[in-house]
Amino acid sequence: MSELESSMIAIIHVFHKYSGHKCKLKKAELKELINNEMSHFITNIQDKETLDELFADLDQNRDLEIDFQEFIVLIAMVTSTCHDLFSTFHHH
Numbered sequence: 001m002s003e004l005e006s007s008m009i010a011i012i013h014v015f016h017k018y019s020g021h022k023c024k025l026k027k028a029e030l031k032e033l034i035n036n037e038m039s040h041f042i043t044n045i046q047d048k049e050t051l052d053e054l055f056a057d058l059d060q061n062r063d064l065e066i067d068f069q070e071f072i073v074l075i076a077m078v079t080s081t082c083h084d085l086f087s088t089f090h091h092h
């Protein structure tokens with residue numbers, strides 16, 4: 001597998017690690033995933049308002065759970081932000 005393909009598998013793997021067999025993240029699981037697995041890229045979520053806001057943004061079908069399709073939007077957003085910072089860093 002290529003590096004990119006391995007990374008895609010890694011994303012799926014992490015999602016399932018926190019979502020379990022139901023394949024959806026509840027709010028507490030989303031928080032745990034972000035705080036444990038994305039701590040270099042996003043600030044740890046401490047307060048309830050930040051979590052509620054992020055959760056509402058991601059939960060597009062309003063079923064109060066984050067499915068994989070909704071989760072990859074977060075991955076895309078964070079990767080994009082990371083890319084911008086990385087490019088800035090490289091250009092200076």
Ligand SMILES: [Ca+2]
Nearest residue numbers: 059063065066
């Ligand atoms: Ca949802």
